[in-house]
Amino acid sequence: MSSPPTPESAYAAIDASLAEAGLSLRRPLPASELGALRSFLSPALRSRYGADAARSAFAVALPYGEGPAEPPPWARDWLAVRPGPLAAIARFARANWYAELVARLRAAASLARGRLEAGSKDAGPSRGWRFLANSGLPEKRLALAAGLGELGRHGLVMVPGAGSACVLGLLLAPIAAEGRPGGEGGGPRREGPPRLGEGCGSCRSCLEACPTGALSGAGYDRELCLQSWSTRPGPLPPAIEAAWGGRLYGCDACQEACPRFRPDPGSRAARGLLGPGLPASWLIEAPEAELSSLLRGSALGLGWMPKEAFRRNAALALRGI
Ligand code: B12
Ligand code: SF4
Ligand code: SF4
Structure with a gap:
């Protein structure tokens, strides 16, 4: 019989799994922001992206490089x-960084589920885990609210080390997760709207x-x-x-x-x-x-x-x- 994980143990499992999947720029979304997201989205988008079932969310950034030096x-x-x-x-x-990020998020979710199940914890329904990049959710806003970076004057999210050379994504999980951010996010979580070029x-x-x-x-x-x-x-x-x-x-x-x-x-x-x-x-x-x-x-x-x-x-x- 499995029991529900504590929010702290769920957080530890997800955070470690994101790191193992190669996602060092990661930050949990404050619960209040997940609630605000639900009120902001239309019912169709909430259902399409599984926002109603989500009990926690992580914003992530994947820095990209120059891509291959030559055409295929x-x-x-x-x-x-x-x-x-x-x-x-x-x-x-130049490469499909969105697909790469989604693949890493999928791998992280699978690792997190494995970690939780190994400790006889209930990881929730597998369809409740969602891996998104370049989706219909306001990814810049969510990254900023999670404290992953700041908004450059060009309107793009800047993260430590890479500046705006990154794509953004989200992991939604059907279990509550709470803890101290383990990733290399950019700074404090932001209350209120982000300021351009701050x-x-x-x-x-x-x-x-x-x-x-x-x-x-x-x-x-x-x-x-x-x-x-x-x-x-x-x-x-x-x-x-x-x-x-x-x-x-x-x-x-x-x-x-x-x-x-x-x-x-x-x-x-x-x-x-x-x-x-x-x-x-x-x-x-x-x-x-x-x-x-x-x-x-x-x-x-x-x-x-x-x-x-x-x-x-x-x-x-x-x-x-
Ligand atoms: C549509 C789109 C475009 C459009 C329009 C962009 C735009 N700024 O409007 C076009 C095709 C032009 C485009 C261009 C580019 N894009 Co683009 N684009 C998107 C996409 C798919 C949707 C963005 C969107 O709807 N914009 C409309 C504006 C008005 O919405 P918004 O800025 O997100 O703001 C909304 C929220 O703040 C929300 N909101 C307001 N109040 C509240 C309150 C609450 C509680 C909540 C939850 C939300 C909320 O409402 C606002 C309006 O809808 C996103 C991915 C995504 N899902 O976010 C990528 C995205 C923004 N693009 C990206 C990229 C890389 C680019 C380019 C750099 C690509 C390039 N090299 O050519 C350029 C950037 C040019 C620039 N200087 O901005 C990246 C940016 C990464 C980063 N580091 O910031 C994103 C995030 C994709 C990703 N997953 O990585 N893009
Ligand atoms: S104004 Fe900000 S975003 Fe624009 S080039 Fe200068 S540092 Fe970069
Ligand atoms: S991507 Fe930047 S520089 Fe190019 S047209 Fe759009 S805003 Fe201007």
Whole structure:
């Protein structure tokens, strides 16, 4: 017969398991914030992400690196026959860091359940454990509320060591867990709304570096952000087109300008390895089925991403490189 774990022993099991799964940047979400999340979410989102069943939650960040130095073998084969420029991929998408983070969260949940069950403790229903990254939950807000980092003036969460060079995720658990944070989170938990650029001092580098003026002291204008247009098919507004440059997916300009942006050379992802860019001519000429099949499993392989947007980006990149 198993008995419920104490919140402290559940916390110890989950925290140790997150560490074992390679997640050093981890912080528990205050219970009050989990309650606030439930009131904030629509019933559909609460049910989709299992928020009602969650009794505890951990915010995590996975620092990413530069990704592979070269495109994948099939892209190199194409280039051997058709030499030409690569259309650029931003660092967060050069490997599937979201899938990597979800895999580590899944591994951590399985380890935590194992630890608890080995001590005859009830780990709750397995479907109550949820592993999320780039989900429909407000991940930046939750990371900040957990004290994982602070909000840079570019609107991204900065964590110790990596700055904004990290993806964010969440582990939801169906058991209560309480304890002293064991991970390398950024600082005290935050009460109230996060403040933009609170640790930035007088720096304005990201604002100045944004090629479209999407960032201003007052905040961020999504309609002006190049990344917002990466997956929208059709002609681009002239100002966006003029600033496009050699991009295929993502934009790192505001982050590259940040003195605290430090991609982690030791970080590794096993999934969706694309590298710094893909041959622009392949993106334009390859049949749609080939694009879908070779991009599957990567950050560019989601079913809702229209391939004609990638073809347009590649055509602009050919012009802009
Ligand atoms: C949609 C989206 C985009 C859109 C729009 C971004 C935006 N800021 O609006 C586009 C495609 C443009 C985009 C761009 C990028 N993105 Co993006 N994006 C997302 C996504 C999927 C949703 C964010 C969202 O809905 N934004 C809408 C805004 C208005 O919502 P919000 O900022 O989260 O704020 C909400 C909460 O505060 C909430 N709220 C308000 N009050 C309260 C009260 C309570 C109690 C609660 C609970 C919530 C709450 O309401 C707000 C509005 O809905 C998140 C993942 C996620 N699930 O959070 C990633 C995410 C924000 N993106 C990420 C990344 C990496 C990027 C890029 C850097 C990629 C790139 N290199 O090109 C750029 C960043 C550009 C920039 N300077 O911000 C990372 C950021 C990591 C980090 N360190 O901060 C995230 C967190 C994905 C992840 N899991 O790692 N992104
Ligand atoms: S991602 Fe690019 S376009 Fe978007 S805010 Fe940053 S610099 Fe500007
Ligand atoms: S570039 Fe400067 S202002 Fe922008 S987030 Fe980094 S430190 Fe803050």
